[in-house]
Amino acid sequence: MKKIIINEEDFDTNAAVVDDNRLVNYFTERKVYARAGNIYKGRVNKVVGNMNFVFIDIGDSKPGFLSEREYYDSSGVYGSIISAEKPDENGIKQPENVTGLFEKGQETVVQVEKEPYNTKGARLTTNVSLPGYYTVYSPYSRHTGVSRRISDDRERHRLRSIVDSLKKELNGSFGVIIRTQAEKAKDEDIINELKALHFRWEAIDKKIKKLKAPKLLYEEEPIAVKALREHMDRNVRKIVTDSEAMFSAAGRYLEETGRKDVSLEMYEGAGHVFEGTGINSQVEGIYNNIVPFKKGGYMTIDVTEALTVIDINSGKFKGKEDVESSLLALNLNAAKEIARQIILRNIGGLIVIDFIDMEKQENRDALKAAVDGELAKSKMYFRTSKISEFGIMEITRKRNAKRVEDIYFEKCGCCGGRGIVPTRENVCINYLKKIKYMCKKSRSRNIDVVLPKAVKKMVVSDFKKELRSIESRFGKKIVLKEEKTAD
Structure with a gap:
């Protein structure tokens, strides 16, 4: 199930x-x-002409930034909102320099494309959209697109007809992307979803006209x-x-x-x-870089700035007398787990896999087909190279969010960044989670918690409010004690 x-x-x-x-x-x-997908009415904080991007205050601790690429994504739809200039007859505006459209203090509507990371603020786009299960609603577009994965011409025509009829009914000049999930879906399900998205946007549009920047319009x-x-x-x-x-x-x-x-x-x-x-x-296994797979083999996953490297090892695997067949069986087992880990960890960008060498081209082709089939279970766009005679395969996969490593790990100060350790914040948060469940399970009024000295100090200084909240929620008295260390 x-x-x-x-x-x-x-x-x-x-x-x-x-x-x-x-x-x-x-x-x-x-x-x-600044969660990805949030829509804000922001105010231009700074225009950086030589870099062709602008900083926009959306009410976060760090301003977000909008570059030429993110503006061009919706260049035909925002002319009337972010520029005093009028779009051409097709509603499309193609500025030579995006910074020429902005001045300090100007208000504009933006959506978070990528959340803040380290010292960088949120990456913003003017290509505002509201996603649903069957469709994506684009309020400032006019285009109706159908997923390329829907190949049947009759079905594509049916879906376009549904959207075109609804546009006429709502007197709406909006764009719609019809997603793969809409294939063979009931007309009424698609219509009901699009109506809900349309009315949601109308509510947002009222806020745009009423509220002053910086302000969250839609979460x-x-x-x-x-x-x-x-x-x-x-x-x-x-x-x-x-x-x-x-x-x-x-x-x-x-x-x-x-x-x-x-x-x-x-x-x-x-x-x-x-x-x-x-x-x-299984969830905890996502945070380990050594991953076992079927029949005794294992892989190591190493994430670097430029790429992710996955190395396959035979481990305790024992094959048949036919060495080539045994190696193919090992690699096929690895292929299933590799694709699973890529999906679970949300690994994107360039991925290099070092399979066990195989001599026969037909076996390398079969292995490539297996990897392609497993990765296709995810909706994320990817491309794979042929497997070389040395067993090397390259994969490029679209990034759509942070990797697990980016959220929960930071560079180790002891090894100069050659390895990673949990962030101090994450260590404290994990202890607070444990404390919460201790309070939930225990019938005692007082909860004694032993913490490392550095963790106790940070919890008391930075998470005092959260600690008191847990006490109040469960009616407990939490007593923090330092962990005794050997002299």
Whole structure:
């Protein structure tokens, strides 16, 4: 049975897609102000002419930035909003320099394309859109596009007709991208979703005209709801969550999409929902760089600035007397786990895989086909190279969000960045999670917690409010004690 398991903590939200008790996809996000997908009315903070981008204040601690590329993505739709100049007769405006359209203090509507990272602010775009399960609504576009994965001409015509009829009904001059999930979907389901997105945009548009910058106009759904939107196919039969907010959000989503065949369960256990549903070890495995796979082999995954390297090792694998057949079997087992780990960890960019060498070209071709087939289970665009005689394969895969390593790890100060360790913030947050579950499980009034000296100091100084919140929530008195160290 396929199910989606959602965990919400004070600092992050996590969603796991599980098929027959096997983790097949995983989503995680920290709770931040400038969440990807949020729409803001911002104010131009600084124009950098020689670099051809502008900084925009959206109310975050660091200003976001809009470059030429992000503006051109919607160059035909924002002429009347971000520039006093008029677009041409087709509604398309092609400036030579994006900074020429802005001046300091000017207000503009933007959407977060990429969340803030380290010292960088959010990357912004003027290509505003509202995604649904079947469609993506583009308020400032006029174009209707159909996913290239829908190849049947009759079906493509049907879907376009649905959208064109609705545009006339709503007197709407908006754009729509019809997603792969819309193939063979009921007309009424697509229409109801598009109407909901249209009315949502009308509410946002009223705020644009009324509110002064910087102001949040629309907050994107949390990652858990995105997981439902992206992976709620007909095979999903159950949703489990430990959060009342996520329970309500999932309930609304099921009602909107008419999925009466899916059961929704509130997890009531004292421990972590991933432990209670038996997938915790699989989730924790995402954070390790050594990954075992079927028949005793294992791989190492090393992430660098430029690329991700995956090296295959035979380990305890014992094949047949036919060495070539044994190597093919080993590599095919590795291919399934490689694709799974790429999807789970959200690895994008350039990926280089070092398979065990095989002599026969037909075996290398079969291995490439296996990798392609497994990666195709994800909706993310990718390309693979032929496997060389030395067993090297290159993959390029689109990035759509931060990798797990980018969220939960930082460069190690002891080794000069050659390895990674959990961030100090993440160490404290993990201890706070443990404290929460200790309070939840214990019947005692006082909860004694032993922490390393540095962790205790940071929790007391930086997480005092959160600690008091846990005490208040569970009616406990938390006593922090320093861990004794050997002299």
